[in-house]
Amino acid sequence: xxxxxxxxxxxxxxxxxxxxxxxxxxxxxxxxxxxxxxxxxxxxxxxxxxxxxxxxxxxxxxxxxxxxxxxxxxxxxxxxxxxxxxxxxxxxxxxxxxxxxxxxxxxxxxxxxxxxxxxxxxxxxxxxxxxxxxxxxxxxxxxxxxxxxxxxxxxxxxxxxxxxxxxxxxxxxxxxxxxxxxxxxxxxxxxxxxxxxxxxxxxxxxxxxxxxxxxxxxxxxxxxxxxxxxxxxxxxxxxxxxxxxxxxxxxxxxxxxxxxxxxxxxxxxxxxxxxxxxxxxxxxxxxxxxxxxxxxxxxxxxxxxxxxxxxxxxxxxxxxxxxxxxxxxxxxxxxxxxxx
Amino acid sequence: xxxxxxxxxxxxxxxxxxxxxxxxxxxxxxxxxxxxxxxxxxxxxxxxxxxxxxxxxxxxxxxxxxxxxxxxxxxxxxxxxxxxxxxxxxxxxxxxxxxxxxxxxxxxxxxxxxxxxxxxxxxxxxxxxxxxxxxxxxxxxxxxxxxxxxxxxxxxxxxxxxxxxxxxxxxxxxxxxxxxxxxxxxxxxxxxxxxxxxxxxxxxxxxxxxxxxxxxxxxxxxxxxxxxxxxxxxxxxxxxxxxxxxxxxxxxxxxxxxxxxxxxxxxxxxxxxxxxxxxxxxxxxxxxxxxxxxxxxxxxxxxxxxxxxxxxxxxxxxxxxxxxxxxxxxxxxxxxxxxxxxxxxxxxxxxxxxxxxxxxxxxxxxxxxxxxxxxxxxxxxxxxxxxxxxxxxxxxxxxxxxxxxxxxxxxxxxxxxxxxxxxxxxxxxxxxxxxxxxxxxxxxxxxxxxxxxxxxxxxxxxxxxxxxxxxxxxxxxxxxxxxxx
Numbered sequence: 001x002x003x004x005x006x007x008x009x010x011x012x013x014x015x016x017x018x019x020x021x022x023x024x025x026x027x028x029x030x031x032x033x034x035x036x037x038x039x040x041x042x043x044x045x046x047x048x049x050x051x052x053x054x055x056x057x058x059x060x061x062x063x064x065x066x067x068x069x070x071x072x073x074x075x076x077x078x079x080x081x082x083x084x085x086x087x088x089x090x091x092x093x094x095x096x097x098x099x100x101x102x103x104x105x106x107x108x109x110x111x112x113x114x115x116x117x118x119x120x121x122x123x124x125x126x127x128x129x130x131x132x133x134x135x136x137x138x139x140x141x142x143x144x145x146x147x148x149x150x151x152x153x154x155x156x157x158x159x160x161x162x163x164x165x166x167x168x169x170x171x172x173x174x175x176x177x178x179x180x181x182x183x184x185x186x187x188x189x190x191x192x193x194x195x196x197x198x199x200x201x202x203x204x205x206x207x208x209x210x211x212x213x214x215x216x217x218x219x220x221x222x223x224x225x226x227x228x229x230x231x232x233x234x235x236x237x238x239x240x241x242x243x244x245x246x247x248x249x250x251x252x253x254x255x256x257x258x259x260x261x262x263x264x265x266x267x268x269x270x271x272x273x274x275x276x277x278x279x280x281x282x283x284x285x286x287x288x289x290x291x292x293x294x295x296x297x298x299x300x301x302x303x304x305x306x307x308x309x310x311x312x313x314x315x316x317x318x319x320x321x322x323x324x325x326x327x328x329x330x331x332x333x334x335x336x337x338x339x340x
Numbered sequence: 341x342x343x344x345x346x347x348x349x350x351x352x353x354x355x356x357x358x359x360x361x362x363x364x365x366x367x368x369x370x371x372x373x374x375x376x377x378x379x380x381x382x383x384x385x386x387x388x389x390x391x392x393x394x395x396x397x398x399x400x401x402x403x404x405x406x407x408x409x410x411x412x413x414x415x416x417x418x419x420x421x422x423x424x425x426x427x428x429x430x431x432x433x434x435x436x437x438x439x440x441x442x443x444x445x446x447x448x449x450x451x452x453x454x455x456x457x458x459x460x461x462x463x464x465x466x467x468x469x470x471x472x473x474x475x476x477x478x479x480x481x482x483x484x485x486x487x488x489x490x491x492x493x494x495x496x497x498x499x500x501x502x503x504x505x506x507x508x509x510x511x512x513x514x515x516x517x518x519x520x521x522x523x524x525x526x527x528x529x530x531x532x533x534x535x536x537x538x539x540x541x542x543x544x545x546x547x548x549x550x551x552x553x554x555x556x557x558x559x560x561x562x563x564x565x566x567x568x569x570x571x572x573x574x575x576x577x578x579x580x581x582x583x584x585x586x587x588x589x590x591x592x593x594x595x596x597x598x599x600x601x602x603x604x605x606x607x608x609x610x611x612x613x614x615x616x617x618x619x620x621x622x623x624x625x626x627x628x629x630x631x632x633x634x635x636x637x638x639x640x641x642x643x644x645x646x647x648x649x650x651x652x653x654x655x656x657x658x659x660x661x662x663x664x665x666x667x668x669x670x671x672x673x674x675x676x677x678x679x680x681x682x683x684x685x686x687x688x689x690x691x692x693x694x695x696x697x698x699x700x701x702x703x704x705x706x707x708x709x710x711x712x713x714x715x716x717x718x719x720x721x722x723x724x725x726x727x728x729x730x731x732x733x734x735x736x737x738x739x740x741x742x743x744x745x746x747x748x749x750x751x752x753x754x755x756x757x758x759x760x761x762x763x764x765x766x767x768x769x770x771x772x773x774x775x776x777x778x779x780x781x782x783x784x785x786x787x788x789x790x791x792x793x794x795x796x797x798x799x800x801x802x803x804x805x806x807x808x809x810x811x812x813x814x815x816x817x818x819x820x821x822x823x824x825x
Contacts, residue, residue: 010527017795018534021802028803029810141815181815184550 069126
């Protein structure tokens with residue numbers, strides 16, 4: 001019998017078709033990530049846009065100031081206002097708001113090398129008391145997003161656990177598969193966000209390093225009170241285990257040490273919070289926290305209880321009024337520092 | 341071992357290859373029993389002994405009932421096996437619920453004694469295999485089937501891995517006759533099986549698991565939510581639970597089709613039902629027929645007068661609710677379904693809205709109205725099912741039944757689109773050609789149609805489904821909802 005006239009068993013043909021469908025589906029998916037998703041992420045995912053900013057930034061003759069921190073910093077600081085105030089004081093600086101939502105000192109270690117390479121004059125770190133207590137767990141997708149794009153020094157490596165380090169060094173194909181969690185955002189960006197800008201997600205701020213905020217309606221005092229009531233009290237007796245040797249505390253100290261080693265001035269700003277939320281933090285906790293900030297050896301400014309509740313649109317984030325006041329206040333610190 | 345895992349794929353391929361390699365029917369059955377027990381052991385560990393116990397007790401009870409000389413003895417054995425089987429189910433599923441309610445009762449009576457809870461892990465699938473075993477005993481008692489001669493065949497019927505964890509509840513009469521023949525894996529079965537498995541995964545992973553976080557977020561703290569949010573979350577939950585459960589069933593049926601030992605259908609487009617009675621003929625068919633055959637009819641069904649019919653319906657559905665889980669919202673949901681069924685029975689064929697209206701209701705548009713009204717009440721049932729406590733349930737029910745008309749601009753846009761879609765649908769239904777086309781689209785058995793396509797077209801179906809699975813599978817996958825039942 002001729003080989004060509006042999007019939008392939010129908011069951012084998014079915015299984016082969018199914019296997020081929022699986023193969024083709026994967027090829028299509030990886031093509032989609034390579035040509036559409038990954039380029040979009042590079043331009044629209046804050047963790048990546050910030051990293052790209054550091055690596056592509058041109059050197060400048062004017063002193064540069066990087067503001068890093070969480071969404072409190074991101075939404076609370078208008079760099080244009082600061083630059084105007086500094087200019088009015090006959091100085092000149094370039095300010096960049098490079099804060100990232102839900103950031104922690106630990107996650108920020110992934111940016112440390114890039115920040116140093118970008119050589120700013122001053123780095124202003126916005127800290128938050130709750131940030132030091134929690135945040136050891138970092139969303140897997142956020143670590144995978146920057147995987148294989150960062151350099152970690154030895155002390156930083158030690159602060160991440162084995163699982164986190166695994167995620168920071170995943171295989172590129174695995175990374176592409178994991179990035180599927182952003183497909184819905186990508187589709188939102190292409191559809192709903194185009195129809196109703198700012199309705200679903202604030203894509204606009206992601207590439208904005210000057211004034212990256214989204215105008216949000218202010219929550220009522222009742223809503224804020226109800227929300228504050230649901231918060232767990234922050235108390236050292238409860239959280240002492242986390243507080244004592246928290247990796248975030250160690251990560252912050254390491255960040256400061258490395259920046260100073262590279263002749264970069266570091267300023268710490270304890271970020272403002274709504275008084276309703278601040279009430280939940282015990283006095284002892286606050287004292288212990290500021291004792292810790294003292295051990296970092298850098299100047300810190302405490303804005304924690306500086307502003308009234310009307311300056312916040314929710315319990316943590318400032319509204320236009322709060323943002324304006326805070327930016328002017330920060331400008332004074334910068335002017336003082338530049339003068340020195 | 342999850343269905344959606346590399347381990348299961350390897351396990352399943354091995355079983356298929358081994359089944360093809362084994363020539364003797366008996367060896368094939370033994371292989372499937374070993375595979376099924378291994379599968380159950382991988383998910384439930386030591387609780388394998390409960391599966392074994394239920395298998396043995398129902399097998400020998402069935403035999404004893406068949407051999408028993410008089411009805412009294414038969415009844416005594418039946419009660420014995422019922423108590424033994426249900427006590428396991430009761431202990432694992434309802435012990436803490438009972439203790440909780442008993443403690444509340446003691447508190448109300450001002451008695452200080454409190455009974456402590458115990459940490460119990462509910463063996464997955466216990467409700468399903470217990471009910472399968474009991475159906476075998478009931479059917480022998482009712483003289484519907486003869487007892488199975490061989491224990492190994494019976495053990496395979498109870499433990500057959502595709503239906504072991506979340507159904508469908510298989511009847512001995514449907515499954516055991518298939519074991520008389522040699523298992524032959526045929527190309528058509530493989531194709532239909534793969535088509536179903538792919539569709540099942542799509543429903544579970546792409547639809548149900550994507551919806552799950554939105555539903556959970558709303559029902560975790562619904563207080564303060566607007567009517568729009570509650571209604572959307574309720575509708576999404578209805579879609580989630582359907583896609584989750586029917587997705588599992590499709591995967592189970594798909595595996596069974598490939599092996600060649602078929603399982604009964606469990607869903608038949610339930611959200612196209614035109615009445616609550618029809619809904620229960622289309623939703624979780626194997627459970628509702630179990631309840632009908634072994635609870636509703638033995639209680640007297642509709643043979644003992646109107647009032648007794650309603651009482652029987654109520655009792656059956658309360659039991660159905662309680663079967664779903666040890667919580668008062670499930671009992672309430674069962675009661676609500678019982679009330680819906682009774683109400684439908686009460687008004688069905690008794691109330692006339694006039695000749696013209698009745699004529700309209702018999703047209704395609706009328707049927708569409710009936711479907712919308714039925715589903716409004718069915719989805720209200722899902723709201724009861726999903727709420728976590730009585731306070732939330734009352735709040736959500738108010739918002740569902742009495743619209744607060746608080747809408748954002750985006751929501752208004754969504755409502756306009758929905759209304760326009762419904763109006764367009766009504767307009768299309770006025771045209772006879774369009775209407776019959778829509779009916780044909782809805783009533784076509786798409787899975788059979790797709791599996792009948794030639795390979796090049798079938799490839800496209802699989803390719804698209806797999807691509808969507810890769811793209812939209814959430815990073816964390818919740819378990820199948822019905823595993824907890």
